[in-house]
Every structure is written in structure tokens, then in C-alpha cells.
Amino acid sequence: xxxxxxxxxxxxxxxxxxxxxxxxxxxxxxxxxxxxxxxxxxxxxxxxxxxxxxxxxxxxxxxxxxxxxxxxxxxxxxxxxxxxxxxxxxxxxxxxxxxxxxxxxxxxxxxxxxxxxxxxxxxxxxxxxxxxxxxxxxxxxxxxxxxxxxxxxxxxxxxxxxxxxxxxxxxxxxxxxxxxxxxxxxxxxxxxxxxxxxxxxxxxxxxxxxxxxxxxxxxxxxxxxxxxxxxxxxxxxxxxxxxxxxxxxxxxxxxxxxxxxxxxxxxxxxxxxxxxxxxxxxxxxxxxxxxxxxxxxxxxxxxxxxxxxxxxxxxxxxxxxxxxxxxxxxxxxxxxxxxxxxxxxxxxxxxxxxxxxxxxxxxxxxxxxxxxxxxxxxxxxxxxxxxx
Numbered sequence: 001x002x003x004x005x006x007x008x009x010x011x012x013x014x015x016x017x018x019x020x021x022x023x024x025x026x027x028x029x030x031x032x033x034x035x036x037x038x039x040x041x042x043x044x045x046x047x048x049x050x051x052x053x054x055x056x057x058x059x060x061x062x063x064x065x066x067x068x069x070x071x072x073x074x075x076x077x078x079x080x081x082x083x084x085x086x087x088x089x090x091x092x093x094x095x096x097x098x099x100x101x102x103x104x105x106x107x108x109x110x111x112x113x114x115x116x117x118x119x120x121x122x123x124x125x126x127x128x129x130x131x132x133x134x135x136x137x138x139x140x141x142x143x144x145x146x147x148x149x150x151x152x153x154x155x156x157x158x159x160x161x162x163x164x165x166x167x168x169x170x171x172x173x174x175x176x177x178x179x180x181x182x183x184x185x186x187x188x189x190x191x192x193x194x195x196x197x198x199x200x201x202x203x204x205x206x207x208x209x210x211x212x213x214x215x216x217x218x219x220x221x222x223x224x225x226x227x228x229x230x231x232x233x234x235x236x237x238x239x240x241x242x243x244x245x246x247x248x249x250x251x252x253x254x255x256x257x258x259x260x261x262x263x264x265x266x267x268x269x270x271x272x273x274x275x276x277x278x279x280x281x282x283x284x285x286x287x288x289x290x291x292x293x294x295x296x297x298x299x300x301x302x303x304x305x306x307x308x309x310x311x312x313x314x315x316x317x318x319x320x321x322x323x324x325x326x327x328x329x330x331x332x333x334x335x336x337x338x339x340x341x342x343x344x345x346x347x348x349x350x351x352x353x354x355x356x357x358x359x360x361x362x363x364x365x366x367x368x369x370x371x372x373x374x375x376x377x378x379x380x381x382x383x384x385x386x387x388x
Contacts, residue, residue, distance in 0.1 A: 061357035069104025071380040086124035099141040146185030160202035201251035237271030250288035259286040266313030274313035294336035296326035
């Protein structure tokens with residue numbers, strides 16, 4: 001019978017424990033390496049995992065036109081605009097402002113008396129201003145909340161989700177002037193501008209503004225972006241020049257998205273250009289919400305039509321080729337809705353087709369609500385149910 005030394009037994013147990021600890025250490029190290037690798041490459045595989053099970057479950061909406069109060073008929077002699085806010089469909093004609101329920105029932109109508117009227121809506125309110133005129137007002141379906149008049153002509157006006165309004169006017173002594181009002185109509189900021197402002201967007205719960213301005217460099221039109229606090233006078237940051245004529249700017253927590261006439265760009269929250277994308281064709285429409293952006297481009301000469309999706313600054317764009325020309329595009333509640341000649345398609349920003357609806361080719365634009373899509377025709381407004 002073999003005889004074991006107590007010291008040898010203790011050494012053997014210690015070696016076994018050390019071996020187990022070493023194996024455990026290497027397993028933990030391997031697991032940590034795998035986790036780090038997965039995190040660093042998440043942009044490559046996360047979108048694919050999210051798309052699993054969705055590609056075969058695209059929602060097909062019937063596109064059946066609503067009856068009852070629809071269609072809403074508009075006089076063929078009038079140009080009109082539509083928008084939707086807080087379960088209220090807003091329609092602006094040359095002479096009147098209409099408020100309808102989502103079911104098409106007329107809530108209120110008012111004559112406005114503005115030449116070249118324009119509407120912007122947000123959080124149940126309507127900003128109505130006179131492009132090239134001197135007046136603007138803020139309304140809801142019950143009353144006129146407040147109105148203002150200027151000595152100089154209004155170039156454009158914008159409204160934030162908190163009800164703040166920025167108005168940019170001409171100026172006899174400067175390139176333009178900007179006035180900002182709070183939700184009660186009290187003037188909280190004014191700016192005499194040596195640069196020509198082409199758009200304004202509110203950020204940080206309307207405590208800050210980003211503005212896009214146009215300039216000329218080496219014979220070309222460029223755009224730059226400035227951010228400033230409404231309680232101060234100095235710019236918080238200013239971006240380098242962007243090689244495009246800026247049309248719209250959309251501010252968000254990490255910077256701003258600039259939609260230009262031949263290119264678009266993201267600017268980060270420290271004023272640096274984080275991405276730049278030049279169009280291969282003519283801009284048909286663009287939209288952005290909370291940093292997610294969509295741009296539609298038509299190239300009729302090459303019969304190439306596309307929707308380009310951006311999930312934020314610095315990300316690779318997703319380009320989706322369309323079968324027919326694009327009429328309109330809206331980013332709403334995290335999805336990109338695009339209107340083509342005979343259908344409306346909704347995409348996730350990884351390029352997954354979320355839902356579809358067949359429509360006629362007589363519509364030129366649309367407005368999206370949480371349940372419906374309102375279709376703008378030449379002389380009428382229709383509604384379809386749209387699940388996405």
C-alpha cells in the first residue's frame with residue numbers, strides 16, 4: 001500500500017488550485033476580449049440582428065382612402081399648405097386658416113389677411129407669418145395667442161416644440177435682424193446680424209439656437225453654422241465653411257444637420273464638421289428629427305432615384321434606390337417616410353423596409369400623424385390609415 005507524504009498532498013492541492021485559478025483567469029480574459037470586440041464592431045452586426053424577423057414581416061397597409069368627412073375639398077384657385085399637430089389637421093389657404101380633427105371634422109376657420117402666408121406647427125400651436133410682409137401670429141384651434149408686427153419685412157420665422165418663436169427680418173443697417181419670443185410672446189432675445197441667416201433651429205429645450213448663415217468664398221456660396229445661448233450675446237461655437245447653399249437646419253443635442261441644395265452635412269456640438277455628403281442628382285426633399293435624417297434625390301437624366309438615410313453625424317449613410325421619382329420625405333418618430341409616385345414607404349435607419357402603402361400618383365405631399373397619413377392633392381386632402 002503506497003504511503004503519501006502530507007506535504008506532497010498539500011503541494012498537489014495547491015497546484016490544482018493554482019491551475020484552476022489560472023484557467024478561470026484566462027476564461028475571464030477571453031470573455032472580456034470577446035465582449036470588447038463585439039462592442040467595437042457593433043455597427044457591423046447590431047443592425048443585422050435587429051433586422052432579423054423584420055424583413056419578412058413588412059407591414060402592407062391597404063391604402064384605402066377614408067370616407068365620411070374625406071376628402072376635404074379645396075378651391076382649385078387656391079394654393080394651400082397642410083400640417084398636423086396634436087391630433088389636429090391644419091390647412092392654410094390664401095385667405096383662411098382651417099383646423100380639422102383627424103376625422104376631418106371642421107373645428108375652426110379664420111380669415112388671416114396675409115399676403116404670401118406660411119405656417120409652421122408644433123405642440124398644438126400654429127405659427128402663421130407673412131413671407132415678405134410685416135406680421136406674424138401664433139394660434140391654436142381656440143384663439144389667437146398673440147400677434148406681432150415689424151417695421152421691416154419678415155424673411156422667415158420658426159417655432160420650437162416649447163413654443164418659442166424666432167423671426168428673421170430685413171434690416172436697413174445690417175444683413176438681417178433676428179427676434180426671439182417665448183411662448184407668451186415676450187421678447188427674450190434680439191440680434192443685429194452682419195451675416196445673412198438662412199435658417200434657425202432651437203436646441204436644449206429652447207435655451208439655445210443654432211443658425212445657418214451663407215457667405216461667399218473663392219467665388220462659391222458656402223454655409224456655416226453658429227450656436228449661441230439666448231441669455232448671452234457671444235457665439236458658443238462656429239463651424240468651418242460647408243461647401244453648399246444651406247436651405248434648412250435641424251438642431252439636436254449633439255449638434256446640427258444642414259440640408260443644402262447640393263449636399264448635406266452634420267456639425268458636432270463643438271462646431272466641427274463630422275460628415276459631408278454630396279448628392280448625385282437634384283434634391284427632392286429632406287427631413288431630420290433628433291439627429292436622424294433622410295434626403296431624397298432624383299436624377300432624371302440617369303433615371304436614378306434614391307433615399308439616403310443618416311443615423312447621426314459621423315455614421316455611414318444608407319442609400320436605398322427607388323423605382324420611381326420621389327415627391328416628399330418626412331422623418332417622424334424614428335422612421336423615414338418617403339412618398340414616390342404610387343406608394344408611401346417607411347424605413348428604419350438601418351435600411352429595413354418597415355411598412356408600405358399604395359396610393360395614386362395624383363398626390364404631391366403628405367403629413368404624418370401617429371395613426372394616419374394625410375395626402376395633399378391638387379385640390380383636395382385625403383386620409384389613409386398607416387400602421388408602421
